[in-house]
Amino acid sequence: xxxxxxxxxxxxxxxxxxxxxxxxxxxxxxxxxxxxxxxxxxxxxxxxxxxxxxxxxxxxxxxxxxxxxxxxxxxxxxxxxxxxxxxxxxxxxxxxxxxxxxxxxxxxxxxxxxxxxxxxxxxxxxxxxxxxxxxxxxxxxxxxxxxxxxxxxxxxxxxxxxxxxxxxxxxxxxxxxxxxxxxxxxxxxxxxxx
Amino acid sequence: xxxxxxxxxxxxxxxxxxxxxxxxxxxxxxxxxxxxxxxxxxxxxxxxxxxxxxxxxxxxxxxxxxxxxxxxxxxxxxxxxxxxxxxxxxxxxxxxxxxxxxxxxxxxxxxxxxxxxxxxxxxxxxxxxxxxxxxxxxxxxxxxxxxxxxxxxxxxxxxxxxxxxxxxxxxxxxxxxxxxxx
Numbered sequence: 001x002x003x004x005x006x007x008x009x010x011x012x013x014x015x016x017x018x019x020x021x022x023x024x025x026x027x028x029x030x031x032x033x034x035x036x037x038x039x040x041x042x043x044x045x046x047x048x049x050x051x052x053x054x055x056x057x058x059x060x061x062x063x064x065x066x067x068x069x070x071x072x073x074x075x076x077x078x079x080x081x082x083x084x085x086x087x088x089x090x091x092x093x094x095x096x097x098x099x100x101x102x103x104x105x106x107x108x109x110x111x112x113x114x115x116x117x118x119x120x121x122x123x124x125x126x127x128x129x130x131x132x133x134x135x136x137x138x139x140x141x142x143x144x145x146x147x148x149x150x151x152x153x154x155x156x157x158x159x160x161x162x163x164x165x166x167x168x169x170x171x172x173x174x175x176x177x178x179x180x181x182x183x184x185x186x187x188x189x190x191x192x193x194x
Numbered sequence: 195x196x197x198x199x200x201x202x203x204x205x206x207x208x209x210x211x212x213x214x215x216x217x218x219x220x221x222x223x224x225x226x227x228x229x230x231x232x233x234x235x236x237x238x239x240x241x242x243x244x245x246x247x248x249x250x251x252x253x254x255x256x257x258x259x260x261x262x263x264x265x266x267x268x269x270x271x272x273x274x275x276x277x278x279x280x281x282x283x284x285x286x287x288x289x290x291x292x293x294x295x296x297x298x299x300x301x302x303x304x305x306x307x308x309x310x311x312x313x314x315x316x317x318x319x320x321x322x323x324x325x326x327x328x329x330x331x332x333x334x335x336x337x338x339x340x341x342x343x344x345x346x347x348x349x350x351x352x353x354x355x356x357x358x359x360x361x362x363x364x365x366x367x368x369x370x371x372x373x374x375x376x
Binding site for chain 2: 039042043045046047048049050051052053054056057060061062063064065075093173174175176
């Protein structure tokens with residue numbers, strides 16, 4: 001009887017752990033945007049860049065930044081917990097070669113749900129528009145998305161995992177993340193005790 | 195006994211000689227990609243004298259990369275190269291179809307890492323990665339209007355990690371070393 005109880009307890013524990021793990025995965029997955037439908041823009045674009053660093057590759061990569069080199073340590077910290085970096089960028093020869101409807105498949109995923117816009121920069125002069133979205137669950141950041149919408153260029157960057165704006169800026173130019181001309185993160189204000 | 199030895203030798207020559215064109219056993223993904231390029235663009239990879247040069251370059255590549263900026267990027271003898279020189283790569287606006295046919299040619303074990311397309315100039319770059327025991331295989335396909343290169347190199351995971359910092363450079367490092375004479 002005791003053995004049966006122990007077995008049941010074990011089975012329940014394993015099930016709960018599996019459920020918890022699945023829930024974490026599902027949450028992380030929800031921060032992964034479906035961006036493959038943008039591939040149709042490649043037919044019109046003069047240049048297309050597509051970078052996919054999936055969870056498996058990121059984990060493998062992170063494992064090998066182990067030296068005491070400060071650069072390695074910085075990168076290790078940067079990509080810690082990152083489950084994927086996905087970038088698609090399309091450059092067009094002329095303005096108006098892509099329409100808002102063609103990027104709506106991505107925009108619609110960012111409306112509501114766990115996504116919230118944290119930065120929106122619009123340049124009336126150049127027509128450039130940069131938007132940064134965070135996917136959160138409580139205090140936990142599950143992912144980040146950056147859309148750079150310009151008259152002749154459209155870029156989407158999707159990073160899955162615990163990433164903040166500071167880390168994103170540090171990632172620019174690395175791991176396929178392009179330079180996004182993001183406004184510098186606000187310096188942290190330390191609260192003074194009265 | 196001597197006759198047996200001669201037969202074995204001939205068999206070996208026939209077996210390995212038949213794979214000389216791109217320096218490896220047939221039926222693998224490297225060959226499949228080369229064939230996909232040939233079929234789609236109606237081009238041919240280089241003939242034997244030029245391929246001998248390619249083989250030498252591949253060996254040099256491995257050696258140079260090992261001692262150069264990207265130390266031990268490729269293990270000696272692990273780099274394989276196929277050239278297409280002075281030929282016409284015109285997709286007739288169907289680069290997307292070529293991309294699909296190449297994807298079909300590769301086993302699912304390959305993960306696409308980077309793809310860049312510039313259809314107007316017929317420029318395409320693809321980098322695929324897959325695990326190979328303790329190491330990784332990196333497949334770099336570069337196509338321009340009049341030439342193309344397919345490079346497959348074995349890299350240690352530590353090096354792959356370093357190269358992942360700048361995936362575009364990974365392709366350039368491998369391809370330039372494989373195609374530019376030192």
